[in-house]
Amino acid sequence: MVDKKNNLKFKTKNVSVFYGSKQAINKISLDIEEKQITALIGPSGCGKSTFLRCLNRMNDVISNCSVNGKILLDGNNIYSDEIDPVLLRAKVGMVFQKPNPFPKSIFENIAYGPRIHGIGNNRAELTDLVHHSLEQAGLIDEVKDRLDDIATGLSGGQQQRICIARAIAVNPDVILMDEPCSALDPIATAKIEELMSSLSKSYTIIIVTHSMQQAGRVSQKTAFFHMGDLIEYGETPKIFTQPDQQKTQDYITGRFG
Template sequence: MDTQVMNIIEQTANLEHANIPDETVGDVYVDRPRMTARNVNVFYGDKKAIDNVTLDIAEKQVISFIGPSGCGKSTFLRCLNRMNDTIDICRIEGEIAMDGKNIYAPDVDVVPLRARVGMVFQKPNPFPKSIYDNVAYGPRIHGIATNRAELDDIVESSLERAGLWNEVKDRLLQPGTGLSGGQQQRLCIARTIAVSPEVILMDEPCSALDPIATARIEELIAELSSEFTIVIVTHSMQQAARVSQRTAYFHLGKLVEVGDTEMVFTKPQHEMTNNYITGRFG
């Protein structure tokens, strides 16, 4: 088991002692959900990491997950495209549905699921290949482009929408790992949108970036939200306030409060949310 996973498990506090009401405060349901989670429980071995979370993710909207370290927001995010499948001891109960179909149903293939629900990770992780190949990888393995010209188009439009085209158009064949951190993260976003997903999951996409690169990514998220449903995990409450329309506050594996970002940050209904956003803990 790699250390990253160990950390997730380590950070996941033991829920036995959690003194949080079972009911989530706020509007967990929306009118036009893209994905729906119902009574989701996640276990790492014996440890419960997510406790009975019910949440709708609205279409073409940005929802941010906030909460202290180890609260399960990343774990929940990784459930949405079944990235937790790679962790042997991880077990999931409940239902997460997309278009009315449970993505954990036995007949669901994760490959098309992950093509529809793309993911951008905390640390920029371009493949050690050329910029072009990085973006073209997804379309290639899924057979999305039928010919070379189409693939070129996909690469160009993906890089354009990720705001990277002008910076890299003259060096598409150079390694993606040679870019700066912010550029690498935008390359990863380009790689994700190249397969035309419907939902993009972002796991603290700016935590390894400087403020200027962060600002670029945030702008980008705003632009992309017209086309994609975006779920972003962030430690920065300012970021959540800037980029998202809805905010979900997690604490010790439970979804404490969810609602319009403005509401959550100005008039939190739950005391714990209030404590967290006012910086009393976390």
């Protein structure tokens, strides 16, 4: 298992991000393997979320943000002029820190992405897709009788799984998760973690988390960020048991952070 060489999904080289004149991350080079869960950990403000948002160009939304360096997705530079960030985001989905379902019905939430991208031409196909996505998100049994209810009326954990189902529905290759469990209770968190493990069979997942236990539980590889630098990157068990860097050791043992 350890020796098995996975395909690389993302290759990043010397990625630096600036907000105005303030540098948020500094020359990050990090390769991410396909159909694995990669965790990004580090103290607040270390640049892990910024790095994550570079991977589907969500940083473009922030007006004074500039990105240097190279990010290759399946060998193509996603910051080249030929790449349409809108199509990129269909391929690299995202789940946010706070559950943000649209104030529409559960059905409409899931069907939103497919409709925009022209997947599912008729009602029957769309219904199938919605059911399939909810099934993958482990939510179908809880909501199948009330697909027309407003999604914002669900519990926080259910809302977050709606957001995951919504991302799955456009059939992405990669799902980025920005602290997906930070607003949830332990039971909902456990459900999401279970879901991540099952989703990693078909998707590449990159998760930013504050919880080292979570990173330890779900991820195969872990990257430790500190003050905008990538300190260490490797197999998760190794990072948590015998890290090479003193800073990593200090962080995972709770000496700072």
